[in-house]
Amino acid sequence: MINDFFNIFLPQGCLILFILIHLVLSIFISPKYHRYARPISCVGISLGIVLLTTVQTEPQYFGFKNAVMSDAYTLFFHFLILLCGFFVALLTKNLVKSMKQNAYTFHAILLTAILGGMCVVSANDFISLFISVELLSFPTYFLIASKKGYFSKEASFKYLITNAVSTGVFLFGVSYLYGLTSSLNISEIYETIIEQDPSLLYSFSGILIVLGLVSKLAIFPFANWVLDVFKGSETSILAFLSTIPKIALFGIVCRLLVFSLGSSFELTFVIAIMAIVTAIWANTYAIREKNVKVILACSSAANAAYVILVAGLVSEYNLSTVIFYLTCYVLMNLGVFAFLNITESNGIGYNLEDYKGLYHKNHGLAVAYAVCIIGLAGFPITSGFVSKIYLFSGIANSGLIFLPFLIAVLLLTVVALYYYLKLIRPLFETSENANVNILSALFSQKFVLVVCTVLTVLIGVYPEKIIELCKFIAYNI
Amino acid sequence: MEHIISIPFLIFIPMLVAFLLMSPFFTNNEIVIRRFVKTFCAFHFIYAILMLAFFDSANPYLTTIHFWGLDWIQSMGVKFSFKIDSVGIILTTLTSFIFMIAAISSKLNIRKNHKFYYSMLLILMSAILGIFTSNDMFLFFMFWELELIPAYFLIGGKWNTSDNEDAKKSAVKFVIFTFTGSIFMLVGILLLHYYNYISTGVLSGDFADVLTTSIPTAIQYLIAICFLIAFGVKLPIIPLHTWLPDAHTNAPTPISIVLAGILLKTGAYGIYRFNYQMMNETFVNIAPILAILALINIIYTAFVAYSQTDIKRIVAYSSISNMGLILLGLCAYNAIGLGASVFHMVAHALVTAGLFMICGIVYLRCKTRDINELSGISSNMPRLFGFATLIVLASIGVPAFAPFIGEITTIMASFFSEMNDVLKFVAVFALPLLIVSSCYMLKFLHKGFFGEIKESFVKVNDISMHEFVVLSAITIGLILFGIFPNVILNLMELG
Numbered sequence: 026m027i028n029d030f031f032n033i034f035l036p037q038g039c040l041i042l043f044i045l046i047h048l049v050l051s052i053f054i055s056p057k058y059h060r061y062a063r064p065i066s067c068v069g070i071s072l073g074i075v076l077l078t079t080v081q082t083e084p085q086y087f088g089f090k091n092a093v094m095s096d097a098y099t100l101f102f103h104f105l106i107l108l109c110g111f112f113v114a115l116l117t118k119n120l121v122k123s124m125k126q127n128a129y130t131f132h133a134i135l136l137t138a139i140l141g142g143m144c145v146v147s148a149n150d151f152i153s154l155f156i157s158v159e160l161l162s163f164p165t166y167f168l169i170a171s172k173k174g175y176f177s178k179e180a181s182f183k184y185l186i187t188n189a190v191s192t193g194v195f196l197f198g199v200s201y202l203y204g205l206t207s208s209l210n211i212s213e214i215y216e217t218i219i220e221q222d223p224s225l226l227y228s229f230s231g232i233l234i235v236l237g238l239v240s241k242l243a244i245f246p247f248a249n250w251v252l253d254v255f256k257g258s259e260t261s262i263l264a265f266l267s268t269i270p271k272i273a274l275f276g277i278v279c280r281l282l283v284f285s286l287g288s289s290f291e292l293t294f295v296i297a298i299m300a301i302v303t304a305i306w307a308n309t310y311a312i313r314e315k316n317v318k319v320i321l322a323c324s325s326a327a328n329a330a331y332v333i334l335v336a337g338l339v340s341e342y343n344l345s346t347v348i349f350y351l352t353c354y355v356l357m358n359l360g361v362f363a364f365l366n367i368t369e370s371n372g373i374g375y376n377l378e379d380y381k382g383l384y385h386k387n388h389g390l391a392v393a394y395a396v397c398i399i400g401l402a403g404f405p406i407t408s409g410f411v412s413k414i415y416l417f418s419g420i421a422n423s424g425l426i427f428l429p430f431l432i433a434v435l436l437l438t439v440v441a442l443y444y445y446l447k448l449i450r451p452l453f454e455t456s457e458n459a460n461v462n463i464l465s466a467l468f469s470q471k472f473v474l475v476v477c478t479v480l481t482v483l484i485g486v487y488p489e490k491i492i493e494l495c496k497f498i499a500y501n502i
Numbered sequence: 503m504e505h506i507i508s509i510p511f512l513i514f515i516p517m518l519v520a521f522l523l524m525s526p527f528f529t530n531n532e533i534v535i536r537r538f539v540k541t542f543c544a545f546h547f548i549y550a551i552l553m554l555a556f557f558d559s560a561n562p563y564l565t566t567i568h569f570w571g572l573d574w575i576q577s578m579g580v581k582f583s584f585k586i587d588s589v590g591i592i593l594t595t596l597t598s599f600i601f602m603i604a605a606i607s608s609k610l611n612i613r614k615n616h617k618f619y620y621s622m623l624l625i626l627m628s629a630i631l632g633i634f635t636s637n638d639m640f641l642f643f644m645f646w647e648l649e650l651i652p653a654y655f656l657i658g659g660k661w662n663t664s665d666n667e668d669a670k671k672s673a674v675k676f677v678i679f680t681f682t683g684s685i686f687m688l689v690g691i692l693l694l695h696y697y698n699y700i701s702t703g704v705l706s707g708d709f710a711d712v713l714t715t716s717i718p719t720a721i722q723y724l725i726a727i728c729f730l731i732a733f734g735v736k737l738p739i740i741p742l743h744t745w746l747p748d749a750h751t752n753a754p755t756p757i758s759i760v761l762a763g764i765l766l767k768t769g770a771y772g773i774y775r776f777n778y779q780m781m782n783e784t785f786v787n788i789a790p791i792l793a794i795l796a797l798i799n800i801i802y803t804a805f806v807a808y809s810q811t812d813i814k815r816i817v818a819y820s821s822i823s824n825m826g827l828i829l830l831g832l833c834a835y836n837a838i839g840l841g842a843s844v845f846h847m848v849a850h851a852l853v854t855a856g857l858f859m860i861c862g863i864v865y866l867r868c869k870t871r872d873i874n875e876l877s878g879i880s881s882n883m884p885r886l887f888g889f890a891t892l893i894v895l896a897s898i899g900v901p902a903f904a905p906f907i908g909e910i911t912t913i914m915a916s917f918f919s920e921m922n923d924v925l926k927f928v929a930v931f932a933l934p935l936l937i938v939s940s941c942y943m944l945k946f947l948h949k950g951f952f953g954e955i956k957e958s959f960v961k962v963n964d965i966s967m968h969e970f971v972v973l974s975a976i977t978i979g980l981i982l983f984g985i986f987p988n989v990i991l992n993l994m995e996l997g
Contacts, residue, residue, distance in 0.1 A: 345577075388526060405648040411575065414640065414688070418578065421692035425721075428689075435685040442681050446654065446674065453618070455660055487569050492577045 029088030032081045033095040033147070036073040036103060040140045043069030044133045051129030059128035062121060066114040066132045070139070074107045084501070087149060091210050094149035097498050102146040102276040105352060109268040110139040112359050112477070115469040116261035119370040120171065131171060138164035138265070142273035151199045151209040154277065158195075161273060162188050162241070165266070172259040180250075180257030187240060187250040195237025201230035215284050228291040231281075235296060238278050241270045243326040244333055245303040252310075255322030260369050263318065264362035267325045268355045275329075275351055279336045279344055283502055296337030297430055303330035304433075308440040317375045320444050321361065324401060327441060328354055331434055335419045338427065343419040345499035349492055350416040353400070353408035353484055360397035360477030364390060367466045367474070380451040386463045390471075393478040395449045400481045402445035403438060408484035413438070415492065505565045509584045512549065512594065513631045516542075516601075520624035523617055532616045536609060539620045543602040546627075550598035554591055559995060562587040564637070578640070578695070579705035585637035588993045589844055593634045593764075593771060596848055599979075600763040601627045603855055604756035607972050610866055611754045613662040618655070626652040626760065633768050639691045639707040642775070646684055646768070650677050653765070657753040672748035679745040683735030690728030690776075697721055712780055719784075726784040729776045730792070736769030737825050740798050750818035751871075755862025758814065762821045762858060763851040770828050770847060774840070778832055786835060790924035793833040793916070797928045799826025804938040808945065812871045813864065816946055817857040820897065823939060824850045824905075830932065831912040834925060839915035841994035846908030848990060849983060853905055856893035856976040860886065863969055864950065867962040873946065878955030883964045887951050889973040894947045896980045898940035904983035909936060 030038065046065065077100060085096045114135065121128045141161030148154035170181035203209055205227055206217040218227070240247035255263055282292075304327050311323035332354075336347050367390065373379050384391040400407030420431040466474075484491055519542055522528060523535065553563070566583040567574075574582040586594060605623065612619050629652065632645030658673025660666055694712060699705050701716035714722055735742045746766075750758050777785045800823050807819030828850070831843030863886060865871050868879065880887035896903035899910075917929035965973070983989060 388524075392524075399651060403647075404651055405644040410644065410647065414643075414692075415575075415578065417688065418692050418695070421689070422696050428693075431692075432685075432689055435688060436682065439678060439682045439685060443674065443678060446677065450658075450670075453655065453659070455614075487574075489569065489572050489574065489576050492575060496577055 026089065029093070031079075033086055033088050033093065035076045035079050036107070037140055037143055039073045039076050040069060040136050040143070043072075044136045044140070047129045047133035047136065051127075051133065054129065059121065059124065062128040062132045063114060063118055066117075066136060067111060069136060070107055070111045070114060074104065074111070077104055077107070087212075089153075091212070092150040092153040093144075093147050094212070095147055096502070098280065098502050099147045099276070101348070101494070101498050102272055103143050105272050105355065106139060106142045106146070106269055109265075109272065109355055109359060110135075110142075112363070112473045113261060113265045113268070115473050116264055116363060116366045118467060118469060119366070120259050120261050123173065124171070131168075134164040134167050135265070138168060139269060142269045145273040146276040148277065149211050151202070151211070154211075155192075155196065155199070158192070158238070158241075158274075161270060162192075165270065168262050168265060169254055169258050171262065172257065174257075176253075176257035177259075178257075180254040183250050183253050187247050191237045191240030191247050193237075194233050194240075198230045198233025198235075198237060201226060201233065205230065211281065211284050225291070228289040231289065231292045232295050234281065235278060235292070236299075238274055238281075239299075239329075239333060241274050242329040242333065243303070243307075243322075244329060245299045245306070248303055248306065248326055251322045251326050252319055255318045255325070256316065258318075260318075260362050260365040263321070264359055264366070267321070267358050267362070271325075271329060272351060272355060275332060275336065275347065278333070279347055280502065282336060282339050283341075283344060293337045293339070297334055297427070300330040300334035300337070301430060301433055303327070304334075304437045308437045308444075311444040312440065314444070315377050317365065317377060317380070317448065320448060321365075323444070324441065325358070327437065328401075331416060334430065334434060335416055338420065338423040340419075340423070341499050341502070342422060344502065345492070345495040346412075346416045346419040348495040348498060349488075350412040352491060352495070353412040353481070356477045356480050356484075357397045357400040357407070357409060360474055360481060361394065361401070363470055363474040363477065364394035364397070367464055367470045370467075370470075371462070371464050377447060377451050381454050382452070383464070384452045385455070390464060390466065390474065391452045393474050395452065396478050397481060398445050398449050400485070402442050406482060406485050408481045408488065411485055411488040411492075415488075505563045506567070508553065509563055509565050509586065509635060510567065512546075512553065513584070513628060513635060516546065516624040516631070517628035520621035520628070523621040523624070528617070530617065535616045535620055536605075539605050539624070540602075542624075543598070543605045547595075547598045547602045550595045553586075554595045557586075557588070557591045557993070559588045559993060563591075566637075575640070578707065579699075579711075580640040580707045581638050582641065583637040583708060584635045585709075586635050588995070589771070589774065589840075590634050592844055592848060592990060592993060593767060594631060596767075596851055597627065597630050597634065597764050600760060600851055600855060603763075603859075603972050603975065604760050606968050607759065607859060607862070608754075608756045609968055610966075611661065611756055611862060614660060619659065619661055622652040622655050622659075623756075623760075626656065630764055630768060634771060637709055639695065639709065639712070641707070642772075643684070643687060643691055646687065646772075647681075649765070649768075650680055650684075653677070653761075656757045657749055657761075661754050666752070668748075669752040672745070672752040675745045676749040679735050679742070683732040683742070685732075686728040687732035687772075690725045690732070693721065693728070694725050694780075697725075709775070709780060714781055714783060722781060722784050723788075726777055726781045726788060729772070729781065730788070733769040733772040733776070736772065737766060737829060738769065738822060739792075739795050739829065740802060740822075743799075743803075743822055746822060747815050747818045750821070750858075751812060751814045755858060755865075758818075758858040758862070759855045762818070762854040766821060766825055767828075767847045767851065770825065770832065770843065773829070773832055774843075778835070778840075786921060789833040789835055790922040793830055793922075793925050793928045796826040796829040796833060797932055799823060799829065800932050801935050801938075804935060804942065808938060808942040810942075811873050813873055813876070813946060813950065814858070814861045814871055816873070816942055817854060817861060820857070820939060820942065821850070821854050824854070827909060827912050827932070830916050830928060834912075834915040834919040835921050836915060836919055837995075838911060839919065841991050842908060842911035842915050844994060845983075845987060845990050846905070846912055849904035849908040849980070852976050852979045852983075853893060853897045856889070856973060856980070857897065859969070859972055859976070860890050860893065863965055868959055873949045875956075876950040877953045877959075878951070879959050879962065880951040881955050882960065882962055885970065886965045886973075889965075889977060890947060890951060892977050893973075893980070894943045896977075896984070898943045899936060902984045903980045904987070905980075906984060907987040
């Protein structure tokens with residue numbers, strides 16, 4: 026047990042240590058030192074990234090009585106989660122400022138959520154998976170509710186209710202799978218299934234499990250929460266919500282699909298239908314919407330739908346496209362939310378009109394934001410273009426049956442283009458009231474925005490190294 | 503032949519200059535920016551002419567750029583590879599010329615946001631040059647999408663003090679139409695890429711590596727139709743054309759010149775590159791249907807143009823009509839047809855640039871584009887009248903001007919095409935219907951320039967120096983290619 030801890034669990038252990046530090050400090054330290062909470066979190070997360078080098082991955086390492094596993098796949102996802110966690114922690118300054126003595130508690134919760142995300146990816150057992158998912162979800166309720174005012178509480182409650190229902194669905198599916206295979210271990214189930222003939226009941230349990238898990242990605246049956254939650258939360262929390270749960274749950278869902286749920290046609294078909302319905306709903310909803318955060322909520326749901334559609338067509342190539350798309354998407358999204366964080370701290374609202382003419386006084390920030398949005402829309406020179414082609418080549422390679430899905434999804438990206446253009450157009454317009462000010466941005470906010478933009482462009486110009494890495498991970502799962 | 507320096511230089515220098523312009527280190531002085539861009543475009547044109555002069559159609563310019571020894575996206579076999587063949591070199595030089603004209607004519611039309619405007623113009627230039635030179639399907643697609651963002655801002659941006667709600671709407675319309683088209687192109691490319699891989703075992707997006715022979719016929723047709731939709735939006739082929747009149751009318755004059763002069767040609771070039779060259783088995787069977795669509799293009803839009811009252815709309819519809827002729831040349835599927843088609847692309851680019859220039863000049867001075875409100879401006883704008891007469895005569899196909907050669911050779915090629923009798927039928931119908939074009943063009947000249955001058959137009963000035971330069975460059979081009987068509991046709995090995 027102790028060996029397992031040192032072999033694969035050190036990054037998580039480091040996070041646990043820093044959570045404890047935060048909790049202790051929150052009790053004993055004077056409220057006027059609240060500004061140290063953020064640096065401590067950042068140190069903890071960067072230490073976690075450093076400790077990733079100690080994790081054993083070759084070829085696969087099963088620890089804690091097969092409850093936790095570690096390979097190149099989990100390592101990459103852990104890295105991605107920690108990187109996003111680092112960026113999110115950097116963006117929390119303005120939120121924490123208003124909290125005073127609660128700052129340390131807030132950061133403890135944030136780190137717990139990141140820890141939960143990491144545990145979700147590396148779970149190798151449905152029990153540990155369930156606990157990890159809850160470890161990710163519970164802090165998220167508090168994070169959403171951390172903003173002052175009524176709407177954040179409502180959003181938090183809505184998210185709680187949706188998640189409670191979806192957890193029930195997930196456990197129902199797990200119970201069926203346990204009944205069929207009398208095992209809860211993901212890799213053992215895989216072996217059992219290969220020996221038996223997969224039955225319809227087996228597909229059914231797979232559908233329920235995936236359905237329960239993807240609710241946190243805002244996929245169709247449980248998609249509505251995303252609008253209220255995005256509307257009610259603070260932007261740094263949105264940066265968290267649109268990245269870390271996504272990475273974690275896509276990580277585990279893709280592996281479940283490859284490992285144990287296999288590629289039964291029913292499952293693929295149900296996932297495809299869910300994805301298409303979500304994409305249609307999200308993209309059409311955003312057309313008339315005027316609130317930036319709600320538009321981004323729709324974009325988040327739509328992107329998740331594209332990814333889950335490709336992930337459902339299980340193959341190693343598709344897995345590599347999914348990993349690459351997630352990497353690019355997460356970076357662009359963080360850039361967008363970093364910009365919104367800057368405007369939010371400058372007292373600018375969330376309506377499209379509020380952004381009018383920002384370009385004329387803030388060339389750099391506005392262009393960086395525009396690059397991220399253009400990337401989300403899938404235009405060239407950004408990683409969005411390459412990842413779009415690469416992701417959809419996965420559908421094209423899966424056979425002609427899925428061609429209608431490919432065309433439908435691509436046509437929906439046209440709809441998406443409309444609202445992405447709506448997001449950047451006001452910035453370059455001339456404002457009538459002409460009282461646009463120079464935005465004051467903290468170094469950390471600018472840092473996140475610039476790093477995300479530069480990476481977006483760099484991956485767009487030269488994607489080969491990252492794609493190779495994704496392929497290596499996907500083919501060695 | 504490897505041209506590691508020259509081709510990327512030709513394509514990417516405009517983009518680098520655009521980034522330089524956008525950077526905060528560059529001055530905000532409008533005159534400096536304008537002169538800098540004009541000078542740059544002039545040098546670019548000279549460079550393009552030099553590349554044209556040293557071009558040898560047996561050895562097309564070809565280069566592949568590797569990044570640290572790897573292809574661009576090695577996992578999908580996508581190369582960063584460029585090739586300029588004889589069609590490419592003609593269109594590249596034309597692009598350079600049209601953008602030079604657009605940069606010069608921007609002076610009076612653009613009053614605001616100079617930095618942003620000129621950098622977007624140069625990025626658009628890079629994208630279009632990339633389309634004409636890329637040698638890989640995915641690279642082609644990349645440039646095809648890259649052109650949308652600058653075009654969106656150029657059409658819909660606020661470049662002067664007047665209200666531009668319509669311009670914004672038509673910019674969105676343009677982007678949505680083209681993006682929808684390019685979705686079908688992406689589907690086609692992905693399918694072609696995949697089926698080429700499973701039938702030949704070569705994972706590549708290179709035009710030369712794609713062999714369609716072993717792909718099942720039904721899928722070939724599917725792919726070909728996807729490409730036709732994509733390029734049919736840009737060309738435009740009739741039911742997909744509704745974005746064009748709006749975009750061309752509401753854009754500022756230099757952008758109208760670029761749109762009609764070059765952007766539409768990318769659609770024709772795409773059909774040539776993808777359908778005509780790569781999917782040639784299906785193209786032989788699709789061509790008669792396309793020819794009929796081309797005929798509809800020619801006839802329908804000619805009549806629509808006749809009924810318009812906005813002078814820019816007349817020119818915009820005449821562009822669609824002429825693009826139909828270019829499509830007909832490609833449908834003939836013989837060497838003369840291709841040569842005629844490319845020749846007419848050049849001729850039409852010059853004519854339409856001139857016509858939009860004239861519309862812009864008239865609108866700037868008279869503040870109206872309604873043909874019924876214009877009258878008699880020839881009496882105080884004699885130089886503009888002279889140019890207008892020459893260009894209008896050229897556009898209706900009077901001999902000694904370039905479009906005459908283009909129209910006649912296209913229709914000849916279609917008539918002598920050995921593919922299908924439909925083409926002969928189309929040729930027979932298209933020729934007399936070209937008369938309609940003279941109707942609307944002469945109406946444009948007649949109503950606008952002749953007659954009693956209105957009082958409000960008495961104080962209007964004649965054209966200024968830079969407008970004179972642009973119009974004379976266009977006119978010289980028209981006459982030059984009208985008298986010596988072999989300058990272009992020789993390159994196509996049709997002399």
